Amino acid sequence: MNIDAPRVHAPRADAERNRVRILDAAASVFAEHGVGATLNDVARAAGVGIGTVYRKFPDKDAVLDALFDVKVDNLLRLATEATREPDAGAAFRGFLLGVIEARANDRGLGAVIMRGENSAAELGRRLAPTVEPLITRARAAGELREGFTGQDVCILSLMVGAVADNTRDVDPRAWHRYAQLVIDGTRPSAAAERLSPDSLPFRDAAAVLGRAR
Amino acid sequence: MNIDAPRVHAPRADAERNRVRILDAAASVFAEHGVGATLNDVARAAGVGIGTVYRKFPDKDAVLDALFDVKVDNLLRLATEATREPDAGAAFRGFLLGVIEARANDRGLGAVIMRGENSAAELGRRLAPTVEPLITRARAAGELREGFTGQDVCILSLMVGAVADNTRDVDPRAWHRYAQLVIDGTRPSAAAERLSPDSLPFRDAAAVLGRAR
DNA sequence: CGGATACGGAAGCTCCGTATCCGCTTGTGC
DNA sequence: GCACAAGCGGATACGGAGCTTCCGTATCCG
Numbered sequence: 114m115n116i117d118a119p120r121v122h123a124p125r126a127d128a129e130r131n132r133v134r135i136l137d138a139a140a141s142v143f144a145e146h147g148v149g150a151t152l153n154d155v156a157r158a159a160g161v162g163i164g165t166v167y168r169k170f171p172d173k174d175a176v177l178d179a180l181f182d183v184k185v186d187n188l189l190r191l192a193t194e195a196t197r198e199p200d201a202g203a204a205f206r207g208f209l210l211g212v213i214e215a216r217a218n219d220r221g222l223g224a225v226i227m228r229g230e231n232s233a234a235e236l237g238r239r240l241a242p243t244v245e246p247l248i249t250r251a252r253a254a255g256e257l258r259e260g261f262t263g264q265d266v267c268i269l270s271l272m273v274g275a276v277a278d279n280t281r282d283v284d285p286r287a288w289h290r291y292a293q294l295v296i297d298g299t300r301p302s303a304a305a306e307r308l309s310p311d312s313l314p315f316r317d318a319a320a321v322l323g324r325a326r
Numbered sequence: 327m328n329i330d331a332p333r334v335h336a337p338r339a340d341a342e343r344n345r346v347r348i349l350d351a352a353a354s355v356f357a358e359h360g361v362g363a364t365l366n367d368v369a370r371a372a373g374v375g376i377g378t379v380y381r382k383f384p385d386k387d388a389v390l391d392a393l394f395d396v397k398v399d400n401l402l403r404l405a406t407e408a409t410r411e412p413d414a415g416a417a418f419r420g421f422l423l424g425v426i427e428a429r430a431n432d433r434g435l436g437a438v439i440m441r442g443e444n445s446a447a448e449l450g451r452r453l454a455p456t457v458e459p460l461i462t463r464a465r466a467a468g469e470l471r472e473g474f475t476g477q478d479v480c481i482l483s484l485m486v487g488a489v490a491d492n493t494r495d496v497d498p499r500a501w502h503r504y505a506q507l508v509i510d511g512t513r514p515s516a517a518a519e520r521l522s523p524d525s526l527p528f529r530d531a532a533a534v535l536g537r538a539r
Numbered sequence: 540c541g542g543a544t545a546c547g548g549a550a551g552c553t554c555c556g557t558a559t560c561c562g563c564t565t566g567t568g569c
Numbered sequence: 570g571c572a573c574a575a576g577c578g579g580a581t582a583c584g585g586a587g588c589t590t591c592c593g594t595a596t597c598c599g
Contacts, residue, residue, distance in 0.1 A: 298507040
């Protein structure tokens with residue numbers, strides 16, 4: 114008989130159910146409003162009280178930590194799928210668009226996958242082996258401009274993410290236009306097509322400026 | 327003798343001096359830290375007390391308002407100078423780079439030139455007559471992709487601005503790389519050169535993700 | 540059915556930025 | 570020079586927001 118026996122009974126069924134609901138709610142609230150959203154928001158979205166959230170997780174950081182793995186796995190899956198595309202250029206651009214889209218649809222993505230000191234290392238360890246070949250292959254095929262790196266993928270998703278965050282209420286598809294422009298900019302020599310969707314109306318584009326960061 | 331005579335004496339010399347110092351300080355503090363910076367920060371940078379700031383300006387909005395004109399004039403000057411460039415493509419790209427640079431060096435630019443309901447209209451009224459011809463001319467010369475608009479200039483500066491804001495401490499010139507990529511993306515068919523400066527190291531690029539917005 | 544487990548959400552705490560107030564200093568006109 | 574209006578400084582009041590705790594109540598499960 115260990116006096117420290119950590120758990121005698123299995124957790125109650127409703128408790129486990131709530132844990133899942135909270136995590137689901139956290140993912141969708143942080144995706145929509147960014148990690149600046151409060152745990153009260155998460156609790157409301159989950160249909161539970163705040164007290165319940167704090168029973169499951171010591172604090173907000175713990176909630177964010179719990180989301181790390183699934184987000185990284187999503188990105189890894191994108192890279193793995195792209196690897197199956199035979200055309201090197203299409204494979205790379207498909208992956209890049211996928212990352213951009215993931216970020217555009219998830220305002221908190223950046224903050225969730227980058228927490229604390231070691232997440233950069235962990236991110237590299239888990240993604241680089243699959244992503245680097247995509248880049249090398251596209252480069253060798255003359256489909257990617259010289260000096261383009263995996264880091265650039267991060268930054269490009271940041272850029273389009275900024276657009277998506279600030280245009281979502283005005284036109285949720287507006288970011289596609291800039292994703293396209295940016296992806297064209299990765300080609301060694303672009304055969305650029307017409308940008309789409311159409312440009313935002315001026316007043317919307319201008320309004321966007323007023324709340325960046 | 328008007329009983330309401332609003333001002334008997336000219337303002338004291340030191341008072342006027344302080345007004346200028348506050349406005350200068352405000353411009354540089356908001357440029358560096360964004361409009362989220364406090365008036366206390368501005369007062370400290372100006373070397374005056376907070377009380378003095380509130381004596382000159384009823385509130386923070388008034389300070390921001392006072393910066394509007396000079397910022398817009400800067401942008402107008404960029405456009406006017408670009409108009410003198412004979413090569414249509416170079417004129418447009420020079421202007422675009424200028425706007426991007428202005429924003430990259432001034433974190434508060436967007437918020438300062440876009441305040442309240444009418445600033446979008448005012449902005450259009452003051453800039454469009456000079457900017458639109460730059461675009462039309464570049465388009466006619468086959469130097470700009472179809473459907474590119476003045477609004478796109480706003481959004482592209484927003485995108486690169488997001489990069490600049492988040493990389494400033496790590497490498498203040500990093501944004502140039504993405505400005506180049508984005509500007510290449512505006513061409514109907516790009517003859518892209520090597521991107522410069524070099525890519526950020528991975529850990530820096532990853533860290534940047536953690537604090538976007 | 541009864542005790543253990545979990546829930547809900549009001550209330551307290553802390554932090555932060557805005558704005559005020561008033562005793563002290565400085566410039567200016569006589 | 571002197572007197573007083575004009576201007577200054579900065580401690581502090583104020584308000585709001587988010588995080589977290591606490592405990593009376595509800596729910597589950599043996």
